Amino acid sequence: MSATTERPRLAVGRIGERLPREDAVPKVTGEFSYASDLSTPGMLWGDTLRSPHAHARVVSIDVTAALGLPGIHGALTHEDVPGKKLYGLEFADQPVLAIDRVRYVGEPVALVVAEHPEQARRALEAIVVEYEPLEPVVDMERALEQEPLHPDRPTMGHGYRDDRRPNVVRHLVIRHGDPDIAGDVVVTGTYELGIQDQAFLGPESGLAIPDGEGGVDIHVATQWLHVDRDQVAPCLDLRPEQVRLHLSGVGGSFGGREDLSMQIHSALLALHTGRPVKMVYDRAESFTGHVHRHPARIRCEHRATRDGRLTSVRMQILLDGGAYASSSTAVASNAASFGLGPYRVDNALIETTAVYTNNPPCGAMRGFGAVQTCFAAEAQMDQLAAELGLDPVELRLLNALEPGDSLPTGQVIEGSLPTREVIRRAAALPVPDQETLPRDPLRLPGGTGNTTTGEGIRRGVGFALGFKNICYSEGFDDFCAARVVLHADGSAVVHSAAAEVGQGVVGVMLQVARTELGTDEVTLAPHTTATVGSAGSTSASRMTWMAAGAVRDACRAALEERERRGGGEVDVERVHRHPRTTPLDPETGQITGERAHVALAVAAMRVVVEVDVELGLTRVVWVGTAQDVGKAVNPLALEGQIEGGTAQGLGLALMEEIVTRNGAIQNASFTDYLIPTALDMPPVEIELVEVPEPDAPYGVKGVGEPPTVVSTAAIVSAMRAATGRPLTRAPVRPDDICL
Amino acid sequence: MEVFRPSTLDEALRLRAEHPQARPIQGGTDVMVELTFGDARPEALLDLSELAELRGFAEEDGLLRLGAGLTYTEAMQTPLASRLPALAEASRTVGSPQIRNRGTIGGNLGTASPAGDALPPLLAERAEVELASARGTRTMPLAEFLLGVKRTALAPGELVTAVRVRPCEGPQTFAKVGQRNAMVIAICSLAVVVDAEAGEVRAAFGSSAVTARCVVVPLAEAAELPERVVEAASPIDDVRATAAYRRHALRVLAARTLERCLRT
């Protein structure tokens, strides 16, 4: 067991200091131990047989031939799942292994376990599955009229609108004021986004080890250990404490590790063989092994007065959730709640529909529904500015949403939301002068390709504003536990199940503990479900807030306890909760209590691009951004989040798209699913706007998502300015510019 | 899997004859990917990376002999870069520094992908391929060596040992379109050579037909080049780009690269 046992003591400081990451050097030098590096003596290798069909009836599965092959220790199908046959992050609608139907290409159908991965691979080829192909549902619009893929409607009866159309995962209508109210000007548009992938570098992997007493330990790269455990245990027919999840080295997640991948499968194989079983997806398998960002089609109508005040906005948002529900219902809620952008709009009608199809399942990805709507809403704001002859920044300032205003759900903003300040600070960043020619091709669109020496180049400056919520919403009972052990010698150990996925929560927890305890002698215990309660998910930009709160509370309680006892060793666990939320009304989309969302964060971004308008190639020259961060716990780590989030948004603007044909992914490799390289990323100038969030520990806000929400919109805004084209679809293809 | 590691060309050719199933491997930047993806499962590998005879380049009477083991990094350096500037520019577009340090022009010929970036500049220079076997050595024009998508005229028992080029004196350049600014397979590419001595302009394009292909027009009709290139292309729609875009981009590249050459 190499990856998870010992953790070196991290030499970090207190809250507010610029601190380098402890894992930065090992990651760059290749010494960091990822889940794919897990290894233990006597381990076997598991592998997964996946559906080649987007939609088919499973007539029969015969594993006999596979079982006879050398090195094979087992081959399992749905019949071998001892407990619940279905699982899911929010709705148990997904079979552990396909039962009588497959609903997407890549759906797990059977498992094998062997001495060597190559033997496992050959055994997969020997499994005979008889399918009866069915017509796949691949168009999100037509899905609403086609045969239902889940006739039992798993998401209905959870307080959502009762929509009887086939394949509706969730239909949400937010009606606010009088949406029919007229304006002096009207702008309309239809916007589309392709499927973006998290493209994390560390593929899904894990190691399941039977404990010899019927239980199992699963070492895995994930975002939420306890929710994994709570999905795994019922399928194995075990009690939760018999299944222990331990965090292994995570190579990025971005939402793609919220749903289970190989957790149940590896545990099934480990319990079946009584031996440790490792599973690692290869790159192609990884593309089908996790959910993606929802592709979307968004229709908008914005009405405004002649002087630029928004009077009414209508939005119709269609999201393709793919074959299973995953977190589509929550993504739909976010898309609707933040659809308008951070603008004060008294009258609105926002209709969001998430559908089931036979496309790859979609779920959580950084930005979570707000990315798609920001792209549409900001294009509309630019169009409105052009229509009114107003400066786009002025138009945004004029309509900026501020504390005291309400969201279209009726929620009044009580926390911090410095919208005008982020707009002003981003707009004030000086835009670099145009570089002279001739230039190194690396500083021109086309880059190393040497496609231009200056021909066809147009410069454009764009601006966008984006916001989203921090923490889980709509009544979800969200909490985070932390345990602090104070030793008699004054040193302390912090236990937390918070998943470090590269965002830096490890450093945050140490900073908080050092600050609260007033000592440098703090270490972190391994992240596990075995010694501490749930930390909740590393998602929804919530982990810094929640972990900081839990560690702070536990530290303070530990100090009190020691004080009370007059010294000695103390060991306390505390649970931190943020203010409670309540669901949206299923008919009106209005809040049913004080709030449906906990807090908000806003970011503004200014972008300079150069576009070769004859070849349709783009160079993002410069990005300047101001972000509302509450309190910068570690400014260096925060800047890393902003740069990384911007790169991911740049990817969606320019190149990142999973292409499907009849539901099958056509580019499941890093050869053809392109993500930005260092040569595609511009320098990012960053302004941190610190207005403390009153409800949050130390006033912090999550920072991981806002840059991703705003950057795609801002970059394409600059590209529109450069090309004069509407560019209503992301990613923008060269064809959209020059054909 | 068996790996043969000959230390001389003669030994390599003998092993090649004795073990026809052994897959040659030079830099391995294509072969290793095929092995990892399970696209190829050869019984044996014939490692050519130790053969001094395939390394570097030599010049004799104006004829350049580029060893099959010449890396992109080497092709980007002087003095070679000033003799074959288009090849140097093409090399700069290949992969990442790590790939350019390992990847070779011999391997690019061996793979014979329509997107191989060394191919257009070599075609435009009317390069000849030197092929050796235990039976002897022969040469053939690169244009004849490339038969189709990943198909070549390499005969059983043969290895590519070198590429021979007589650089023409006129200006030349290379450009490649991809959807990001580095580390990308060509959507289409184009090398142009102005050969004043022969009184012609030659342009060779990649990723727009089953092989990289060369088009020749008389210098006096140079303005026709973009149209002629587009006529010679037969691009397809794929996950990287549409055929319509490829045609359009080839026309733009041809006009621009020609202009660049004639301007200087």
Ligand SMILES: Cc1cc2nc3c(=O)[nH]c(=O)nc-3n(C[C@H](O)[C@H](O)[C@H](O)COP(=O)(O)OP(=O)(O)OC[C@H]3O[C@@H](n4cnc5c(N)ncnc54)[C@H](O)[C@@H]3O)c2cc1C
């Ligand atoms: C990340 C990455 C990026 C890449 N980017 C590019 C790019 O931008 N442009 C591009 O063109 N290519 C690219 N490639 C592909 C590859 O690097 C090139 O094709 C390179 O030229 C292959 O050379 P090699 O020496 O590594 O070949 P190898 O992998 O060793 O061999 C390639 C093929 O040629 C055969 N072969 C090798 N030597 C001989 C010989 N002497 N005689 C006969 N057959 C032989 C082999 O059997 C094999 O079929 C990339 C590859 C990777 C992994």
